[in-house]
Amino acid sequence: MKRVIVSGARPTGLQHLGNYHGALKHWLRLQETERCFFFVADWHALTTDYATPGAIVDNTIEMVLDWLAVGLDPARCTIFQQSAVKEHAELYLLFGMFTPVPWLERNPTYKEQREQLQDRDLSTYGFLGYPVLQAADILMYRAGGVPVGVDQAPHVELTREIARRFNATYRELFPEPATLLSEIPKILGTDGRKMSKSYNNAVYLTEPREDVERKLSKMVTDPRRARRTDPGDPDDCPAYQSFHRNYCTPEELAYQADGCRRATIGCLECKQIMIKHVQAELEPIRARRATLTPADASHALEAGNASARVVAADTMAEVRAAMGVG
Numbered sequence: 001m002k003r004v005i006v007s008g009a010r011p012t013g014l015q016h017l018g019n020y021h022g023a024l025k026h027w028l029r030l031q032e033t034e035r036c037f038f039f040v041a042d043w044h045a046l047t048t049d050y051a052t053p054g055a056i057v058d059n060t061i062e063m064v065l066d067w068l069a070v071g072l073d074p075a076r077c078t079i080f081q082q083s084a085v086k087e088h089a090e091l092y093l094l095f096g097m098f099t100p101v102p103w104l105e106r107n108p109t110y111k112e113q114r115e116q117l118q119d120r121d122l123s124t125y126g127f128l129g130y131p132v133l134q135a136a137d138i139l140m141y142r143a144g145g146v147p148v149g150v151d152q153a154p155h156v157e158l159t160r161e162i163a164r165r166f167n168a169t170y171r172e173l174f175p176e177p178a179t180l181l182s183e184i185p186k187i188l189g190t191d192g193r194k195m196s197k198s199y200n201n202a203v204y205l206t207e208p209r210e211d212v213e214r215k216l217s218k219m220v221t222d223p224r225r226a227r228r229t230d231p232g233d234p235d236d237c238p239a240y241q242s243f244h245r246n247y248c249t250p251e252e253l254a255y256q257a258d259g260c261r262r263a264t265i266g267c268l269e270c271k272q273i274m275i276k277h278v279q280a281e282l283e284p285i286r287a288r289r290a291t292l293t294p295a296d297a298s299h300a301l302e303a304g305n306a307s308a309r310v311v312a313a314d315t316m317a318e319v320r321a322a323m324g325v326g
């Protein structure tokens with residue numbers, strides 16, 4: 001029996017290298033050996049962007065096209081849209097009946113995001129309850145593992161607590177899913193902050209070669225290297241720590257680090273070595289993406305929605321029986 005894996009992403013449109021290293025590469029490995037469900041979390045997008053939902057449909061298609069371009073294969077994994085499987089809403093509602101509010105209030109991202117997203121009112125029921133929706137998303141497929149970044153790990157813990165409470169109150173139905181942390185560290189944006197569309201510092205998987213070259217050439221480095229003759233330290237260079245370390249060979253890294261410390265290479269020359277590897281990784285993704293049309297994303301989602309619904313219907317029949325509702 002293959003282990004069931006569930007993971008989702010909000011429909012953010014074009015995917016960048018942060019998405020690729022943080023999630024998609026992990027998903028690609030998992031689809032080879034496990035029974036995977038990967039979904040577009042469009043209801044989750046509404047928990048913070050409820051007032052501006054205009055881009056969700058287009059972003060869903062663009063994101064799924066990028067998923068297909070990197071190699072997610074609908075023949076080997078189920079790609080579906082959360083809002084197309086209404087059972088998620090029902091399970092969310094039923095879990096809400098026994099999930100204590102303090103469990104949600106202690107969620108570290110709840111306070112953090114409310115403070116960060118000051119431009120909107122997040123004192124909503126939907127935003128407080130989104131980890132319960134996540135638990136429904138995961139437990140619907142009785143997942144054994146959930147690939148997530150470190151910041152999402154507390155949500156998987158909450159999912160386990162909800163599963164435990166359900167099993168203890170009604171009957172043993174849900175496994176407690178393991179947190180599968182992504183092995184690759186965060187890829188930083190070109191300004192040295194976390195790579196994010198909203199920071200305008202992202203390098204996208206399908207953007208033209210010239211744009212990738214231009215963005216990475218300008219990426220921030222150790223500020224001590226103002227002139228080519230100024231020595232620097234790779235430990236203080238966001239480009240080195242994030243990109244070079246992930247892309248360059250050990251020999252190249254040694255050459256770059258030594259050249260940086262002794263000021264025998266310039267930052268541009270140093271980055272060119274890394275950029276060559278990034279371009280080589282992106283080339284086949286760009287090529288595949290160029291052959292795909294929105295119809296390919298729609299077909300993948302239709303097939304995935306249908307198979308997700310079959311599993312969801314089965315789970316909900318058992319949940320309803322256990323909770324004594326029709």
Ligand code: SF4
Binds near residue numbers: 233237260261265
């Ligand atoms: S030489 Fe390389 S490692 Fe050193 S600061 Fe420049 S880009 Fe970074």
